[in-house]
Amino acid sequence: MLPHVERALLAGHDLVLLGERGQGKTRLIRTIAGLLDEWTPVVAGCEINDHPYAPVCVRCVRLKEEAGMDLPVWWRHRDERYAEKLATPDTSVGDLIGDVDPIKVAQGRTLGDPETVHYGLVPRANRGIFAVNELPDLAERIQVALLNVLEERDVQIRGYQLRLPLDVLLVASANPEDYTNRGRIITPLKDRFGAEVRTHYPLDLDLEVDLILQEAELAAEVPRHLLETLARFTRFVRDSKAVDARSGVSARFAIAAAETVAAGAMRRAALTGEETAVARVADLPAIVPSLMGKVEFEVSEEGREQEVMEHLLRRAIAETFRRTLGGADLSGLLDRFDAGETVDTGELVTAGDLLTRLGPVRGLAKIMAALDLAGDSPGQAAAAVEFALEGLYLTRRLSKDVSGDEATYRL
Numbered sequence: 001m002l003p004h005v006e007r008a009l010l011a012g013h014d015l016v017l018l019g020e021r022g023q024g025k026t027r028l029i030r031t032i033a034g035l036l037d038e039w040t041p042v043v044a045g046c047e048i049n050d051h052p053y054a055p056v057c058v059r060c061v062r063l064k065e066e067a068g069m070d071l072p073v074w075w076r077h078r079d080e081r082y083a084e085k086l087a088t089p090d091t092s093v094g095d096l097i098g099d100v101d102p103i104k105v106a107q108g109r110t111l112g113d114p115e116t117v118h119y120g121l122v123p124r125a126n127r128g129i130f131a132v133n134e135l136p137d138l139a140e141r142i143q144v145a146l147l148n149v150l151e152e153r154d155v156q157i158r159g160y161q162l163r164l165p166l167d168v169l170l171v172a173s174a175n176p177e178d179y180t181n182r183g184r185i186i187t188p189l190k191d192r193f194g195a196e197v198r199t200h201y202p203l204d205l206d207l208e209v210d211l212i213l214q215e216a217e218l219a220a221e222v223p224r225h226l227l228e229t230l231a232r233f234t235r236f237v238r239d240s241k242a243v244d245a246r247s248g249v250s251a252r253f254a255i256a257a258a259e260t261v262a263a264g265a266m267r268r269a270a271l272t273g274e275e276t277a278v279a280r281v282a283d284l285p286a287i288v289p290s291l292m293g294k295v296e297f298e299v300s301e302e303g304r305e306q307e308v309m310e311h312l313l314r315r316a317i318a319e320t321f322r323r324t325l326g327g328a329d330l331s332g333l334l335d336r337f338d339a340g341e342t343v344d345t346g347e348l349v350t351a352g353d354l355l356t357r358l359g360p361v362r363g364l365a366k367i368m369a370a371l372d373l374a375g376d377s378p379g380q381a382a383a384a385v386e387f388a389l390e391g392l393y394l395t396r397r398l399s400k401d402v403s404g405d406e407a408t409y410r411l
Contacts, residue, residue: 268348355382
């Protein structure tokens, strides 16, 4: 995707980013402003950022004629040269392009005076970047107002013989389903965009994990193997035939899942007095009911949503277990169950209690090393043990009984 964006920018093309929700379209658009010069000169007090050497608005042209080389100049930072509008059905042409300013008229100026114009967001982004999020949500008659901006690079404001040649890059975002469901981008407007770039979700698992680490605000420690499980779970949900692929599964799904798991660990620490809050497998089931609202299921799956999500979560845990501990020696852990012993755990069972119930485990250090748990805290040790127990259950080497928030592992 990035090479396509780079080529479009080097070509000076306006572009539309097309992709499912939660693919970082808005984030990408906002980073484009970082390519602008950090500071740029503008005519002091100009609403549309006129260049001092080549002003285009009536006011600045008059000031240049009067002041000559003494024309006052301001310096505008690149952050001020980026404007963004979320397209909503109530957006008007006046919001985007401009309209008559009744206050200026009330001050005694005539309606035909070009200086009575109140400029909209697009002219105010002159010599900068203007972004429209969810472009298909704009009413079609409002989209027409952007035709001249994209092709002739000027704006037309009702009742005025006014032509403002603008220097603006227009970038828009849209979801594919928007073309048929909520609205559409009119054909003449699509034709005027120089480039259409399809966005996508992270292509590999490590990028998905990195995205979670970058964006999630975690209230407790979430070990890497659990983050990998959540990333896998997200990808399984995206690929599931039970989920409507047209709507997609946002990257916010995985971020919210990680934050929910961390919150579960923090809740356990607050209620039990546990010294360090470390997330464990017992915190994972809570994400299913909290995240179902982020997923659009196929009509044929109505009533089975929770069952589908729980199945995909178990798959994600099992797959992560096979990758991390599939080749590990877990006989020391299995030995604890040879005499018919059981181990009880749950979301409110502290790490110390879990380790006490389990007793000494031969090879625990190697299990923790395989899971990249370098610390020696009880919370990390409990996270490693509980993940290994759940993996052994999912690979049919242990059985598990669940009662409410408690789970019992046995042979």
